[in-house]
Amino acid sequence: MKVLVPVKRVVDYNVKVRVKSDQTGVDIANVKMSMNPFDEIAVEEATRLKEKGVATEVVAVSCGVTQCQETLRTAMAIGADRAALVQTDAELQPLAVAKLLKAVTEKEQAQLVILGKQAIDDDANQTGQMLAALLGWPQATFASKIEIEGDSAKVTREVDGGLETISVKLPAIITTDLRLNEPRYVTLPNIMKAKKKQLDTFTPEDLGVDVTPRIKTLKVSEPPARKAGITVPDVATLVDKLKNEAKVI
Amino acid sequence: MTILVIAEHDNAELKAATLNTVAAAAKIGGDIHVLVAGSGAQAVADQAAKVAGVSAVLLADAPQLADSLAENVAEQVIAVAGNYSHILFPATASGKNVAPRVAAKLDVAQISDIIAVESADVFQRPIYAGNAIATVECADAKKVITVRTTAFDAVAAEGGSAAVQNVEAVADSGLSSFVGRDVAKSDRPELTAASIIVSGGRGMGSAENFKILDPLADKLGAALGASRAAVDAGYAPNDWQVGQTGKIVAPQLYVAIGISGAIQHLAGMKDSKVIVAINKDAEAPIFGVADYGLVADLFTAVPELVGAL
Numbered sequence A: 001m002k003v004l005v006p007v008k009r010v011v012d013y014n015v016k017v018r019v020k021s022d023q024t025g026v027d028i029a030n031v032k033m034s035m036n037p038f039d040e041i042a043v044e045e046a047t048r049l050k051e052k053g054v055a056t057e058v059v060a061v062s063c064g065v066t067q068c069q070e071t072l073r074t075a076m077a078i079g080a081d082r083a084a085l086v087q088t089d090a091e092l093q094p095l096a097v098a099k100l101l102k103a104v105t106e107k108e109q110a111q112l113v114i115l116g117k118q119a120i121d122d123d124a125n126q127t128g129q130m131l132a133a134l135l136g137w138p139q140a141t142f143a144s145k146i147e148i149e150g151d152s153a154k155v156t157r158e159v160d161g162g163l164e165t166i167s168v169k170l171p172a173i174i175t176t177d178l179r180l181n182e183p184r185y186v187t188l189p190n191i192m193k194a195k196k197k198q199l200d201t202f203t204p205e206d207l208g209v210d211v212t213p214r215i216k217t218l219k220v221s222e223p224p225a226r227k228a229g230i231t232v233p234d235v236a237t238l239v240d241k242l243k244n245e246a247k248v249i
Numbered sequence B: 001m002t003i004l005v006i007a008e009h010d011n012a013e014l015k016a017a018t019l020n021t022v023a024a025a026a027k028i029g030g031d032i033h034v035l036v037a038g039s040g041a042q043a044v045a046d047q048a049a050k051v052a053g054v055s056a057v058l059l060a061d062a063p064q065l066a067d068s069l070a071e072n073v074a075e076q077v078i079a080v081a082g083n084y085s086h087i088l089f090p091a092t093a094s095g096k097n098v099a100p101r102v103a104a105k106l107d108v109a110q111i112s113d114i115i116a117v118e119s120a121d122v123f124q125r126p127i128y129a130g131n132a133i134a135t136v137e138c139a140d141a142k143k144v145i146t147v148r149t150t151a152f153d154a155v156a157a158e159g160g161s162a163a164v165q166n167v168e169a170v171a172d173s174g175l176s177s178f179v180g181r182d183v184a185k186s187d188r189p190e191l192t193a194a195s196i197i198v199s200g201g202r203g204m205g206s207a208e209n210f211k212i213l214d215p216l217a218d219k220l221g222a223a224l225g226a227s228r229a230a231v232d233a234g235y236a237p238n239d240w241q242v243g244q245t246g247k248i249v250a251p252q253l254y255v256a257i258g259i260s261g262a263i264q265h266l267a268g269m270k271d272s273k274v275i276v277a278i279n280k281d282a283e284a285p286i287f288g289v290a291d292y293g294l295v296a297d298l299f300t301a302v303p304e305l306v307g308a309l
Helices: A037-051 A068-076 A094-108 A127-135 A188-196 A235-245 B016-028 B042-050 B069-083 B093-105 B213-220 B228-232 B263-269 B298-308
Strands: A002-006 A009-011 A033-035 A057-064 A084-087 A111-116 A137-149 A152-159 A161-168 A174-178 A199-202 A215-221 B002-006 B033-036 B057-059 B086-090 B109-116 B117-120 B122-127 B132-138 B144-146 B165-166 B177-182 B198-200 B221-227 B253-257 B275-279 B294-295
Touching: A002 A037, A009 A068, A033 A068, A037 A057, A037 A068, A037 A137, A057 A094, A057 A161, A068 A084, A068 A188, A068 A199, A084 B144, A084 B165, A084 B213, A094 A127, A094 B002, A094 B122, A094 B263, A111 A127, A127 A137, A127 B093, A137 A161, A137 B093, A137 B132, A152 A174, A152 B069, A161 A174, A188 B144, A235 B002, A235 B275, A235 B294, A235 B298, B002 B016, B002 B093, B002 B132, B002 B198, B016 B033, B016 B086, B016 B117, B042 B165, B057 B069, B069 B093, B069 B213, B086 B093, B093 B109, B093 B144, B109 B122, B109 B177, B144 B253, B165 B213, B198 B213, B213 B221, B213 B253, B213 B298, B275 B298
Parallel strands: A002 A057, A002 A111, A057 A084, A084 A199, A111 A174, A137 A174, B002 B033, B002 B086, B033 B057, B057 B165, B086 B144, B109 B144, B198 B221, B198 B253, B253 B275, B275 B294
Antiparallel strands: A009 A033, A137 A152, A152 A161, A161 B177, A215 B132, B117 B122, B122 B132
16 A cells, blocks of 8 residues: 655744734744644654555655755655655645645555644645545544554544544545654664655646635734733732632632 | 535534634624534524524434534535535534535635634634734635634524524445544533633643642633643643644633643633733743743642632
8 A cells, every 4th residue: 555645844843933024924034944743743654554564655745845855855764765746936725735636646546645634834724634525535634543454544533522533445535633653753874865765856737736826815914912911929819810800710 | 695604513512613603704794504414413403593693504414414524524515505605614623624625625725713804705814823813815706714713702592593494415425434432521611612721731740640730620610721742741631732733722711830831832822811820930931921920839839729719
């Protein structure tokens, strides 16, 4: 079974982004970029499936600028066998990415696509579900446990109020939640090996996909700031403030 | 212009998130219809019919719609999507699961997690864990939207008198099936609906220590929450997680205990009306958003607080 793992290059989760003064977006110049943390979990899961003998090959794919190659190298250092970059400088929105990934999935004849449940930049939480819809495949989102059983996957999902388990027929889409696994530490020898692995590059035109954005960003602004609070000296003062000033208890 | 709101329910009860979503629909303007897709869900449809501002309820009732499987629910939404200008889902686990599937099938964009409506096609939504707010315009003929429920005050659950119309249920996709559910039973209020939340972080130190929050939550009638660090460490169950990738909450009072305040956590709770932080590290970022900060050892402060309430 071939597993495809889409990965996104995003602003590192430790960076506090700044809104540009002209309100056209956030400033990502000279900011540390990393693989979207949920996608790292997806690569780890696919790699473990290969190590268990369930997956035969793991292919990482990314859509975006040339520098996404670095993200793909990281995926290959974790364990992906090879990678594909759909290279474009155009703004990519989830529907366009899903269309690109559909083309790559069909080209690769993948049986399973594992991807992060959301990217930590646009926080959209759409691409996996959209890809499933376009392919006409079932989806198991927000996965915290995956068991491949013959021609189906049993997936435990993190839902409001607890967990639920569903079974999806393969081929299928799975999106990862935080507790699915803990990605391994990437070692130097594996980083070196990843540099020699195959990385193919396509364009959206090669795949026949129109990536024109559907949503226009009119402006990006700072969220309203909270007023600075006070430090209380002790529990008694805290209770007094909550009762008599804030009146919330 | 007619708007379709997808009801959040468990086949027995209409969930409050639906009321917030109807409120967002009301901001857009126009007639509001509600789709209840479920099994044995007549009672839910009857409740939806009473919701203020709702002019029609569509009920699709069949066994294959019992467990909110995305494949079947998405097809059901598409089956009735016809003339609606907007299709709104609450940004719950279920809404987030189904909405993009509907959007892609309709070949339209989805606007996730809106926090404000500026016009029928302009919306505000948080990006980068709420560190920036994007104002976006969608030109697609149908707008598929998920609504951040904490950003819209719920409409009244009573007062409406819409007619319930049965619609034909779509066939089972055969692609997925429901296996089981492990939902924690608790007498405490639901996290996303609670007016007071007591939340613990890594500073709690262990699952055992986390229990010292129980009497505090009991006294306050609060729901219990946790930071990602606490959940990852196994101190608290995953459905307690508050933050960018967990639950977004905005209670009247949020008590953060032993939580340092990573931006990902702040993203999930900084719209709370009043924030209290108890942490022994005076430099912790949580104090930057707290209305009342207490620099103290939580293991002495929490029991003292319970005693003082």
